[in-house]
Amino acid sequence: xxxxxxxxxxxxxxxxxxxxxxxxxxxxxxxxxxxxxxxxxxxxxxxxxxxxxxxxxxxxxxxxxxxxxxxxxxxxxxxxxxxxxxxxxxxxxxxxxxxxxxxxxxxxxxxxxxxxxxxxxxxxxxxxxxxxxxxxxxxxxxxxxxxxxxxxxxxxxxxxxxxxxxxxxxxxxxxxxxxxxxxxxxxxxxxxxxxxxxxxxxxxxxxxxxxxxxxxxxxxxxxxxxxxxxxxxxxxxxxxxxxxxxxxxxxxxxxxxxxxxxxxxxxxxxxxxxxxxxxxxxxxxxxxxxxxxxxxxxxxxxxxxxxxxxxxxxxxxxxxxxxxxxxxxxxxxxxxxxxxxxxxxxxxxxxxxxxxxxxxxxxxxxxxxxxxxxxxxxxxxxxxxxxxxxxxxxxxxxxxxxxxxxxx
Numbered sequence: 001x002x003x004x005x006x007x008x009x010x011x012x013x014x015x016x017x018x019x020x021x022x023x024x025x026x027x028x029x030x031x032x033x034x035x036x037x038x039x040x041x042x043x044x045x046x047x048x049x050x051x052x053x054x055x056x057x058x059x060x061x062x063x064x065x066x067x068x069x070x071x072x073x074x075x076x077x078x079x080x081x082x083x084x085x086x087x088x089x090x091x092x093x094x095x096x097x098x099x100x101x102x103x104x105x106x107x108x109x110x111x112x113x114x115x116x117x118x119x120x121x122x123x124x125x126x127x128x129x130x131x132x133x134x135x136x137x138x139x140x141x142x143x144x145x146x147x148x149x150x151x152x153x154x155x156x157x158x159x160x161x162x163x164x165x166x167x168x169x170x171x172x173x174x175x176x177x178x179x180x181x182x183x184x185x186x187x188x189x190x191x192x193x194x195x196x197x198x199x200x201x202x203x204x205x206x207x208x209x210x211x212x213x214x215x216x217x218x219x220x221x222x223x224x225x226x227x228x229x230x231x232x233x234x235x236x237x238x239x240x241x242x243x244x245x246x247x248x249x250x251x252x253x254x255x256x257x258x259x260x261x262x263x264x265x266x267x268x269x270x271x272x273x274x275x276x277x278x279x280x281x282x283x284x285x286x287x288x289x290x291x292x293x294x295x296x297x298x299x300x301x302x303x304x305x306x307x308x309x310x311x312x313x314x315x316x317x318x319x320x321x322x323x324x325x326x327x328x329x330x331x332x333x334x335x336x337x338x339x340x341x342x343x344x345x346x347x348x349x350x351x352x353x354x355x356x357x358x359x360x361x362x363x364x365x366x367x368x369x370x371x372x373x374x375x376x377x378x379x380x381x382x383x384x385x386x387x388x389x390x391x392x393x394x395x396x397x398x399x400x401x402x403x404x405x406x407x408x
Contacts, residue, residue, distance in 0.1 A: 004016055004017065004018065005017045005018075005019045005359070005377075005378050005380060006359060006366075006375045006376065006377055006378070007032065007036045007040075007359065008082075008280075008323060008357075008358055008359035008360070008364075008377055009035055009036055009040075009278075009323055010035065010144065010145050010146065010278050011144075011145060011275065011277025011278050011281065011282055011368065011369030012125070012147060012148060012151065012368070012369060013366055013368045013369075013373075013375050014031065014032070014033075014036075014147055014151060015375060016030075016031045017030065017031045017032045017036060018030025018031060018032075019040060020380070021380050021381040024044040024381060024383070025040075025041040025042065025043070025044065025381055026040040026041060026042070026360050026361075026381035027040060027041055028040050033146035033147050034146065035146050039323070039324075039325070040360055042325075042340050042341055042342055042357050042361065042381075042383075043342050044341070044361070044381065044385075045341060045354075045383065045384070045385070046341030046342070046343075046354035046385075047354070048060040048351075048352060048353045048354060049348070049351070049352045050063050050350075050351050051350060051351075052348055057353050057354070057385075057386055057391065058394060060351050060352070060353045061391050061394035061395050061398060062394075062398045063351055064318070064336045064351050064353070064395050064398070065394075065395045065396075065397075065399050066398070067316055067334070067336065067350070067351070068096055068098075068318070068336075068395065068399065069096070069399055071096075071315050071316035072315055073312060073313060073314045073315050073316075074096055074097075074098040074099070074314060074315070074316045074317070074318070075098055075099040075100070075101065075312075075314040075316070075317045075318070076089045076092060076093050076098050076099070076100050076101075076317075076318045076320070077099075077101045077102075077103065077317050077318070077319055077329065077330070078102070078103050078279075078319045078320040078321045078327060078329065079100070079101070079102040079279070079280060079281075079284045079296065079320050080103065080279040080280055080320055080321040080323045080324055080327060081280055081320050081322045081323075081338075081355075081358065081388040081389075082280060082283065082358035082359075082364030082365055082366055082377065082387075082388070083283045083287055083364065083365045083367070083374070084364060084365075084387065084388070084389040085280075085320065085322065085358075085364075085387065085388030085389050085392070086280070086283060086284045086287040086288065087287055087389065088388065088389035088392035088393055088396075089318075089320065089388075089392055090287070090288065090291050090292060091392075091393075091396060092318075092392050092393075092395060092396045093299075093300050094300050094303050094305075095303075095396050095399055096300075096399060097299075097300045097301060097302065098299070098300060098318075099297065099298070099299040099300075099308050099312055099314065100288065100292075100296050100297065100298050100299065100300075100308075101296045101298075101308070102279070102280075102281050102284045102285075102296045102297075103279055103281075103321075103327055104243060104276065104278060104279060104281045105296050105297045106243075107242035107243040107276055107281075108242075108276070108281060108285055108295055108296065109295075109297065110242045110245070110247075110250050110251050110254060111242050111254060111274055111276070112295060113251050114251050114255045114258060115258065117255055118255060118258060118259065118262075119258070119262075120258050120261075120272055121261055121262060121265065121270075121271050121272060122271055122272050122273065122274070122370070123237055123271035123272070123273050123370075124273075124370040124372050125151070125152050125273070125368070125369075125370050125372075126372075127235075127237075127271070128152050128237050128239075128273055129151070129152045129153075129155055130163070131163070131235040132163070132165060132235050132236065132237045133163060133164060133165055133166065133233055133234050133235055133236070134165065134166045134168070134229065134230065134232075134233035134234075134235075134236040134237075135153065135165055135166070135167050135168070135236070135237050135238075135239060136168050136170065136230065136236065136237070136238045136239065137167065137168065137169045137170070137173070137183060137239050137240070138170055138171055138194060138198070138238060138239065138240040138253075138257055139170070139171030139172060139173060139191040139194050139240060139245060139253075140171075140173050140240055140241040140244050140275065141169070142239065142241065142275055143173070144241060144243065144275065144276075144278060145275055145278075145369075148275070149182075153165065153167065166184070166229065166233075167182055167183045167184060168183070168184050168226070168229065169183040169184065169185045169186065170186055170187040170188075170189075170194070170197060170198075170226070171187070171188075171189060171191045171193075171194050171197070172189065172190055172191050173191075173244070186222070186225075186226050186229075187218060187223070187226065188218075189216050189218065191244065191246070191253075192246070192249055193216060193249075194245065194249070194253040194256075195249050195252035195253035195255075195256045196215075198253065198256035198260055199256050200220075200223055201223050201226065201227055201230075201260065202256070202259065202260055202263060204220070204223045204224050204227045205227045205230070205231065205260075205263060205264070206263070230264055230270075231264065231267050231268060232268070233264075233268055233269075234268060234269065235268075235269045235270075235271075236264065236268065236269070236270040236271075237271055237272070237273050238257055238260065238261050238270065238271070238272050238273070239272075239273050239274075239275060240253075240254070240257060240272075240274060240275065241274070241275040241276060242254060242274060242276060243276060257272065258272060273370065274369075275369060276369055277367070277368065277369030279321075279323050279324055279327070280323065280366055282366070282367040282368060282371055283365075283366045283367040284296055285367075285371075286367050286371065286374075292305035293305060294306075294307055297309065299312070314330070314333055315333070315334070316333070316334050316335075316336070317329050317330060317333050317334070317335050318335075318336045318338065318392075318395075319335050319336065319337045319339070319349070320338045320339070320388055321337070321338070321339040321340070321343060321345060322338070322339065322340055322355050322356070322357050322358060322388055323340070323357065323358075324345075325339070325340055325342045325343050325344055325345065326343075326344060326345050327339075327345050328345035328346040329345070329346070329349065331346075334349075334350045335349040335350055335351075336349065336350060336351040336353070337349040337351070337352050338353050338355050338388055338392075339352070339353075339354065340354065340355065340357050341383075353386075353391050354385055355385055355386055355388050355390075355391060356379075356383050356385040356386065356387050358377050358387070358388075359377035359378065359379075360379065360380065360381055361379055361381055361382055361383040361385060362377075362379050362382070362383075362385075362387050363376070363377055363378060363379050364376075364377040364387075365377060
């Protein structure tokens with residue numbers, strides 16, 4: 001049956017897809033992107049394995065519990081799952097004093113540190129679509145969100161009538177889609193210099209004098225022209241993706257962008273819209289913050305949650321990847337992999353347990369990248385596979401009566 005469903009395969013959570021079940025597999029028949037069309041048709045079955053040998057998933061969960069009980073510094077990572085899966089991961093981590101981290105945790109941590117230093121003024125996808133007349137892309141063309149332009153930028157009719165948008169790119173970003181051709185590349189430079197460029201733009205907005213006439217070959221007059229465009233906007237939105245900004249300057253760039261938005265609000269209306277949220281990252285941050293008081297990465301010590309911003313050595317990782325069939329666990333670490341049936345993320349792990357894909361084979365819920373709506377996920381092609389939460393709960397039950405090791 002064809003019905004409008006939510007796509008779980010990027011942070012946009014597009015909720016207009018037509019999906020049909022054919023021969024036990026879901027296929028996108030309307031709307032969607034190339035990524036959705038490739039990832040919806042997941043096999044309905046796969047075999048759990050222990051050290052390469054076929055096993056029932058419950059036996060595999062029991063074996064995972066035995067290895068987890070013997071681990072000294074375990075971690076539960078990836079977290080590519082729905083909200084119920086993240087909740088179960090935290091309960092298991094509390095029981096065995098494990099580290100918890102999302103595969104996009106570095107970008108999450110950069111955003112968090114930047115906002116902690118001075119706050120943020122953010123907007124939503126709907127506000128961008130309906131109000132924005134100027135969009136500043138800082139070092140990104142939203143390549144990780146294939147329908148961003150189609151859903152949020154290209155529509156000219158909004159709730160408040162027709163809207164003409166000026167699309168401006170600063171920094172660098174690879175050409176990834178025909179929609180990106182509409183971007184006006186105002187200032188071209190490597191993203192490593194984004195923090196410096198935004199600070200220079202802020203200086204010109206404030207009317208500060210600069211003795212230099214060029215910056216990395218760009219005339220200062222180009223910054224003045226861009227500042228005038230930004231100030232003239234009635235409702236501007238600054239868009240970036242922290243995952244595309246690399247240390248050691250990423251956090252400085254993010255803070256500079258938030259400060260730029262704040263200063264533009266002295267004369268007009270501007271807001272920020274950080275992209276991200278893929279593989280359930282926005283939901284993982286929300287659930288961890290609600291239940292543990294902090295977003296990932298975090299760790300439990302004697303059952304109490306703590307920040308874990310520094311990478312810790314681990315001797316066992318429970319890797320969760322229910323959405324991305326190619327997401328691989330850290331190399332050279334024994335792994336228990338909970339992943340979709342067609343997972344092909346590297347060498348065979350110590351234990352592999354196939355799980356149902358939320359939004360395809362099992363109902364669930366995810367948080368959209370702007371952290372406003374929590375959208376329900378349907379199951380257009382139900383499969384006889386356990387969910388991530390089912391497996392983690394079984395592993396936790398297998399720890400009953402066993403001593404849990406505190407992280408060293």
